Amino acid sequence: MNASAQQHGSVVAEEAAHFGKLAAEWWDPKGSSAMLHKLNPPRLRHIRATIEAQWGIAPEELRPLTGRRAADVGCGAGLLAEPLARMGAAVTGIDAAPENVAVARHHAEKQGLAIDYRAGGVEALAGESFDLVTSMEVIEHVADPAAFVARLAALLAPNGIMILSTPNRTPLSKLAMITVAEGLGMVPKGTHDWRKFVTPEELTGHVEAAGLRVIDRKGLGFSPAAGFHLSDNLTLDYFLTAIR
Amino acid sequence: MERQDVIILGGGLVGLTLGIALARHGIRAAVIDPADPDKVLASGFDGRASAVASAPWRMLDAIGVGAHLQGRGCPIDAIRVQDGLSPESLIFEPSADDGALGHMFENRDLRIALDTTARAADGLTLLRPARPVDVHRDLDGVRVTLADGREVEGSLLIGAEGRQSPTREAAGITCARWSYDHVAMIASIAHEKPHGNVAYEIFYTTGPFAILPLVDDAEGRHRSALVWTVDKKHAPAMLGLPDRAYQAEAEKRMGGMLGKVSLISPRSSYPLGFHHAARITDTRLALVGDAAHGIHPIAGQGVNLGYRDVAALTEVLVEGMRLGLDPGDAQLLARYQRWRSLDSFMVAASTDGLTRLFGIPGRTARTVRRIGLGAVQRLGPLKGRFMAEARGETGKLPRLLQGMAI
């Protein structure tokens, strides 16, 4: 081992403790990220239904993504990347916040999951290709949605699937995600800027401009009784699925 | 050792079944039990017999255990409940196309079938005998250290160690419990007349007396299992009876309905109690079987409740893992807890109610019981509910209990 690697090693040890703490917050199902944990099952249900239909995967297959490459852009602490890896995919997770990436790496290691986490933007993946590209609740934060979608589209392997989710720009989403969620502290203040929310029509336009075809749009609803669930109502938040 | 999805502590009738059900669906599981399987399977280790209700039986069939039990189970075509030897009785009899209410198996046959299936199951690791000395659970995972120093790591821990579950205690899960001041004396008998596949539950004020039909043995002798409940203070005297006197006493309680009786197994006895865990989950932990709940054996529902735990938990885990969720995911465990808690408590409470109702001496109570039985007999819907209960078919049925893979 050379000197710089050793130095790097000690930094990693200190950071590991720090990120371990953060990971505990992200990954505690009762902690501050509880909402994100609750979002996961309907999200995954939607992904599963989509790949079963598109790739002819059997419903009882436990690792339906075996042999496939998946990229999750804006992966946070890996809440989606880990399930994709458990489903058998070789996953690359990328996030603009290096802190998130460190947390994600730390957690995956403890789970015995080999996930390729990288800090950076979607540009950093240019030239690579993936069977499944996901980017959940990210596009409403980027500066240029059209350019972002085009970069995601370029990552898609032949026969690949892209699944995006984002809040719609409606009075309901404003009430739910800004007034209520941020007002009550369920989501940190300033997380969302409602004016940047993208409607399904606008997103469809971006996706088609990038040379893809939209095959499905599905709503993500919320009710106190049923929690987050898939629905045909796109007014709050929605998934958009596209293929080449 | 490879990281396990599920680590099961306790390879008894319920824990081993869970391991098989999970492995059938591709989930990696390890079963850890300090008992030596050779001893457990030896004749004389467990002389009991269990009524397996029809829904759990469909599950055993679906996960490949049924194939090893062909011809071993005696169908229960009717259950006759009566107050002492009074001629009035309540008869539960399914309609012709409904099939048996359940099957009676000798526990030893069940254990052998489970063992055979488990040994052949892909992805199921059997660590027996192996004693867990340290169990660590946190948000990241589970680690079990064995007495020989080996370590087993996994995502979810299952407490299936029976009624004294140390895992339940360590999790600080409290149990509602009481004892019945009764002891169950267990024995197998051969009898002169065939039982006609009828199970008898005879309620005496001294305690219930159950005669459960078994298949004829190799010599063609008709056989039944006796569960004979006696007051704790009379137990030592009853257990001390010579076989001849015991047989005579049993014949008397049976009113001679099966003719001459002879003992064909050693007698054993079990203190009876009721316990019900306040919750059945914790961080990366779920309880199944007697670790979660133990009830009076009179209705033959103990192992069936455990099998319903297995069916529900397997469905929750399989569905969750197909979505890529961690098997220890708190949301999955919450679903298991919600699914099981009401059902197991209802069964426990109604069984307890039954034994209490029949445990009260005196003429008034007797009349109430008579009217009660007659009324139940006349009230179709109520009887239907009792029947569904006996079959293990109440609540939203997990797919395995419908005989379907998940």
Ligand SMILES: Cc1cc2nc3c(=O)[nH]c(=O)nc-3n(C[C@H](O)[C@H](O)[C@H](O)COP(=O)(O)OP(=O)(O)OC[C@H]3O[C@@H](n4cnc5c(N)ncnc54)[C@H](O)[C@@H]3O)c2cc1C
């Ligand atoms: C007298 C009597 C009659 C009954 N009759 C019926 C009937 O007719 N029908 C019916 O459905 N039910 C009946 N039951 C109930 C039924 O037997 C139980 O519900 C059933 O055995 C529970 O199975 P289990 O696997 O949960 O627990 P157990 O069978 O108690 O198995 C527990 C296992 O855990 C192991 N273990 C113990 N400690 C540890 C540890 N620290 N770590 C790991 N493993 C450990 C043990 O070696 C054992 O193998 C009866 C019960 C009694 C007492």
